[in-house]
Amino acid sequence: MILGGIIFFVFGSIIGSFLNVVILRYNTGRDVIRGRSSCPVCRHELGFLELVPIISFIFLRARCRKCLSKISWQYPLVELFTGVIFAAVFLKMNNIPNSLFLIPYSLVIFSVLITIFVYDWKHKIIPDGLVYGFITLSFLNTLFLIPHSSFFILDLLAGPIMFLPFFLLWFFSSGRWMGLGDAKLATGIGWFLGFSGAVSAVILGFWIGAVVGVLMLLIKSPKRLTIKSEIPFAPFLIIGLWLVYFFGFDIVGLHLLLSH
Ligand SMILES: [Zn+2]
Numbered sequence: 001m002i003l004g005g006i007i008f009f010v011f012g013s014i015i016g017s018f019l020n021v022v023i024l025r026y027n028t029g030r031d032v033i034r035g036r037s038s039c040p041v042c043r044h045e046l047g048f049l050e051l052v053p054i055i056s057f058i059f060l061r062a063r064c065r066k067c068l069s070k071i072s073w074q075y076p077l078v079e080l081f082t083g084v085i086f087a088a089v090f091l092k093m094n095n096i097p098n099s100l101f102l103i104p105y106s107l108v109i110f111s112v113l114i115t116i117f118v119y120d121w122k123h124k125i126i127p128d129g130l131v132y133g134f135i136t137l138s139f140l141n142t143l144f145l146i147p148h149s150s151f152f153i154l155d156l157l158a159g160p161i162m163f164l165p166f167f168l169l170w171f172f173s174s175g176r177w178m179g180l181g182d183a184k185l186a187t188g189i190g191w192f193l194g195f196s197g198a199v200s201a202v203i204l205g206f207w208i209g210a211v212v213g214v215l216m217l218l219i220k221s222p223k224r225l226t227i228k229s230e231i232p233f234a235p236f237l238i239i240g241l242w243l244v245y246f247f248g249f250d251i252v253g254l255h256l257l258l259s260h
């Protein structure tokens with residue numbers, strides 16, 4: 001069990017290193033699979049020892065070996081975090097039926113989410129290709145993989161139900177309060193977590209986003225700030241999803257309410 005967790009952590013950190021490349025090259029026309037990684041400043045091609053997840057960053061002391069320019073903290077953080085998520089998925093699912101299929105399926109979904117998280121944080125946009133992939137995988141998850149509960153119809157409708165309020169916010173604010181990408185992401189969250197879980201995730205996302213937003217306003221000079229232009233929302237929705245998925249947070253006791 002512990003060993004399995006460690007193996008999945010190491011595997012996850014390697015995948016995280018690949019996700020960093022995807023985030024860097026997505027929508028740039030560069031090949032995501034081929035092409036060696038290099039220092040963005042001096043073009044020095046990275047050797048094997050400079051590509052070891054997390055560890056290389058520490059030994060290089062966050063600098064390029066050749067030109068000493070700084071390496072972003074994004075790299076080790078994404079590697080570390082992907083490792084933690086992979087280990088957590090393994091520990092959560094290794095005892096359930098069909099885990100041999102469900103674990104890799106979930107790892108793909110979480111890899112897509114981590115990529116959306118960092119991409120939106122950096123560029124304030126959710127790439128369509130990624131979010132449509134997430135929606136499709138989540139819908140199939142609901143349709144085939146989750147044991148059909150008594151709320152099956154509600155869970156089946158959870159995608160569109162979660163989409164609607166975000167879409168209205170986007171529509172009536174002309175995209176100032178909420179991006180259309182957030183509405184698409186919420187659709188996937190609806191199908192991935194089911195109705196009550198998705199509602200909890202969105203509420204958690206709003207709370208955490210509000211706290212972080214206020215902190216950022218306090219740190220930065222409060223000039224002409226609109227929520228959308230300053231703070232990407234997808235990362236908070238995804239944090240909400242993680243909290244519900246891994247810790248079973250049930251904010252409004254909605255599930256309980258619906259069970260009666
Ligand atoms: Zn360099």
